[in-house]
Amino acid sequence: MSAKAAEAVRTAEAYYDSDDADRFYAVIWGGEDIHVGLYDAPDAPIREASRKTVAHMAARLAGLRPGARVLDMGAGYGGAARWLAREHGAQVTCLNLSEVENRRNRRLNAGQGLDGRITVDHGSFEDAPYPDESFDIVWSQDAFLHSARRETVLAEAARVLKPGGELIFTDPMQMDAIADPAALQPVYDRIHLDSLGSFAFYRRTLRGLGMQEVACEPLTPHLRTHYARVRDELAARRGELKGQVSDAYVERMLKGLRHWVQAADQGLLAWGVIHFRKPE
Ligand SMILES: C[S@@+](CC[C@H](N)C(=O)[O-])C[C@H]1O[C@@H](n2cnc3c(N)ncnc32)[C@H](O)[C@@H]1O
Numbered sequence: 001m002s003a004k005a006a007e008a009v010r011t012a013e014a015y016y017d018s019d020d021a022d023r024f025y026a027v028i029w030g031g032e033d034i035h036v037g038l039y040d041a042p043d044a045p046i047r048e049a050s051r052k053t054v055a056h057m058a059a060r061l062a063g064l065r066p067g068a069r070v071l072d073m074g075a076g077y078g079g080a081a082r083w084l085a086r087e088h089g090a091q092v093t094c095l096n097l098s099e100v101e102n103r104r105n106r107r108l109n110a111g112q113g114l115d116g117r118i119t120v121d122h123g124s125f126e127d128a129p130y131p132d133e134s135f136d137i138v139w140s141q142d143a144f145l146h147s148a149r150r151e152t153v154l155a156e157a158a159r160v161l162k163p164g165g166e167l168i169f170t171d172p173m174q175m176d177a178i179a180d181p182a183a184l185q186p187v188y189d190r191i192h193l194d195s196l197g198s199f200a201f202y203r204r205t206l207r208g209l210g211m212q213e214v215a216c217e218p219l220t221p222h223l224r225t226h227y228a229r230v231r232d233e234l235a236a237r238r239g240e241l242k243g244q245v246s247d248a249y250v251e252r253m254l255k256g257l258r259h260w261v262q263a264a265d266q267g268l269l270a271w272g273v274i275h276f277r278k279p280e
Pocket of ligand 1: 009012013016032033034035073074075076077078079080095096097098101123124125126140141142143144146147
């Protein structure tokens with residue numbers, strides 16, 4: 001692995017393991033989901049909108065039956081895993097880099113009586129510690145953006161899928177053609193990388209891996225709504241974070257969210273659901 005790729009993994013791990021991030025996601029995002037929501041109204045609660053994304057993705061999957069083996073790559077606190085286990089009887093494996101998140105995930109699973117259906121593994125989706133053809137579904141939400149080796153991540157997803165299995169994911173992306181990539185620098189700086197994925201990149205790479213496209217569904221306006229919603233919620237409720245989250249973190253987060261919203265307003269970003277199938 002290149003030094004830059006290894007550094008990207010270390011940066012993501014240190015960030016999600018930090019007390020500041022953990023408390024921020026617990027208080028402002030609800031401690032279940034950390035991904036872009038689907039908003040019926042711009043002021044809808046973040047937690048509800050985030051749940052909607054999970055339900056929307058789940059509804060697309062033909063193979064989501066009781067007992068289906070699902071791998072969630074970059075599972076965060078495991079909100080999607082609990083939904084898939086509870087609502088669909090799936091057997092879910094969460095692979096996630098942050099052990100701080102993993103501990104909360106395991107606690108929540110046990111508290112909801114779902115620990116028999118959900119396993120939580122510490123590790124990187126760039127090197128998934130599972131045999132070939134071991135999952136019916138590979139699922140991921142807003143996690144691949146953190147990798148400097150997105151081709152490798154997709155190859156790992158394709159490798160661990162059974163023939164006929166489905167890959168479904170969302171990711172904050174850049175538009176397919178950007179006239180001036182420098183305009184995205186403030187967003188790249190947030191993730192400490194020099195690119196985001198794009199619909200074109202993911203489709204090209206997955207086709208190159210022999211995967212078949214089921215659907216690509218652009219839902220880009222929700223990304224702008226979501227980041228603006230989180231920014232406004234944070235600004236309004238920052239008093240609640242006093243003593244729990246450092247002022248420096250809150251300032252950096254507000255600035256970062258402003259950059260995401262500005263880039264969305266400039267038409268530079270994309271977001272949506274990407275769904276592929278591994279041939280039989
Ligand atoms: C924005 S959060 C999304 C979490 C979860 N998918 C959700 O929607 O709630 C991004 C997640 O990606 C995970 N992550 C980042 N890089 C990773 C890697 N190389 N391997 C596994 N997980 C990773 C982080 O630990 C973090 O939980």
